[in-house]
Amino acid sequence: MNSEFTIAVHSLALLAHIPDHMASSELIAKNVRTNPARIRKIMSILRNHGFVRTKEGIGGGYILACNPEEVTLAQIYGCVSNGTLKPHWCSGDPEESCMVSSNMHSVMDQIFCEAEVYFTNYLERITIASVLEKIKQGLCPLEKEK
Amino acid sequence: MNSEFTIAVHSLALLAHIPDHMASSELIAKNVRTNPARIRKIMSILRNHGFVRTKEGIGGGYILACNPEEVTLAQIYGCVSNGTLKPHWCSGDPEESCMVSSNMHSVMDQIFCEAEVYFTNYLERITIASVLEKIKQGLCPLEKEK
DNA sequence: CGATACTGTAATCTTAAAACGTACAGTTTG
């Protein structure tokens, strides 16, 4: 799995945390610890699915356009990272006469595909709001030092 | 997730398919479509967990040492690829004063860790025997051409 | 209107992880 799912969740949690501000890609990138172009690419996807609104020009940026209590991580995973559970590498060789070698690829595909259904079912129970709540339950940096 | 899990499952299914033979790392590697050294490394782990027996010297190789009806993919995942569900890349910065940035990493860790439990629960229901059965249900290459 | 501060998007470069290949010591068998 690539980390675009993580970045999308992070960005949405951040926007949910400052629902009154427009956040620029630069601000989000700094918070996430990546580069603005990557953020813009991912936010474009989220905008196409209606999770955020974007505004170009001065004072523009990104703002939450959904109810964080309702949007689940499953929805985010689905539009940003669907199908990335299984590794790229494929086992076996379809041209091989041994059926184990020639059929293993499709069997593993099936298994990973079904596993992703279960994974997604789990993500269905986590909302952006609950992520933000977990963040708030964790101590802030200053409190950690005590 | 790396593909060592896939290779381990493939190798065990192959050994279950030829339970009377010793299979050399070269033979397994050809079937899986990788190199013998990689197979030997993974088989070493499987041997340490009692899933296969190995024999060095002439006529040596690997042979199944477990009941394929009983061994689940969860057990294999557990010893070969545990903890590889979450991506390596980490979001946020623990030193940042914004709590979203500083706490996101541990929150996502939690989420992936719990997701892995669900993933493993799913794998618990799949045995080596059932993988082999699925392979046999798939058509062999010659039949595919018809 | 034109300068400024943004997004959108594509192309290319860099980096890091995955996979490969090689080597060689250790072991069993004939």
Place this chain on the structure above:
DNA sequence: CAAACTGTACGTTTTAAGATTACAGTATCG
């Protein structure tokens, strides 16, 4: 003792992920 294996370590190659750069498009403000 030679042959055919495993065990394991190490260096190389390949590939995917991520970073960087660039620039066109758009909104705002003076």
